Amino acid sequence: MWRPRLALAVVCLPLAVLVRWGAPAVDSGALPRAEETADRPAAPRPYVVPRVAWGADEQMVREAPAYVDRVRAVVVHHTDHVNGYDCDHVPALLRGLQRDHIESEGWDDVGYQYVVDRCGTIYEGRGGDGAHTVRGAHTKGFNKETVGIAALGTFDEGTHVPRAMLDAIAAVAAWQLDPGADPHGRVRLTSTNDASRYPKGAGATFDVITGHRAGYETNCPGDALVAKLPLLRDETERLRDATELRRG
Secondary structure (H helix, E strand, O other): OOOOOOOOOOOOOOOOOOOOOOOOOOOOOOOOOHHHHHHOOOOOOOOOEOHHHHOOOOOOOOOOOOEOOOOOEEEEEEOOOOOOOOHHHHHHHHHHHHHHHHHHOOOOOOOOOEEEOOOOOEEEOOOOOOOOOEOOOOOOOOOOOEEEEEEOOOOOOOOOOOHHHHHHHHHHHHHHOOOOOOOOOEEEEEOOOOOOOOOOOOEEEEEOEEEHHHOOOOOOOOHHHHOOHHHHHHHHHHHHHHHHHHHO
């Protein structure tokens, strides 16, 4: 969770980007090998605005990225920005987020792997090679097998959560979760940090799609977004089921 440090009036290059659904066409004359089928994601990759488009400062990044072998859970966050931002100004907000995570928090880069704005646009957070899932710094003690998706805004009790934002979060979750993961299921993870809700080395059971507060002492992602977690699980499962039907 991050305290905003930029005014929303910052001028930046507009990005008119929408979530793009669907996967590239497959040549029906060439069936995938069994190992390719097993490794491919359970849902197509939605369009993600790359770091270069929002102006990430690669010179600020402190260490080379590390990667996760598998994604067993998705952790939903909010960033603590005000909610009335103009979506054209999001790149400037992300540049401020990166500076704060590195300079104030002392992290190597943006903590979250993905950030989603209220218009439903998905942005690349922490930088990686583009082919593997980078390891984030979003949930202390539980970054090893998880992906952090941050909703740009503050979603305390009674706050409206835009449907476009929820759909985008679900699209990332459907794509990133291991093919065998159940969006409505539970998963056992092991803490790697005493500063989490669980001492280092202790096991803890989480919902496969959960909120930041489940693993760390925080209000994040806010009561309003926590109340939407059942909907996110439903939509994530729907997207994965639809993909399976299309693939036959």
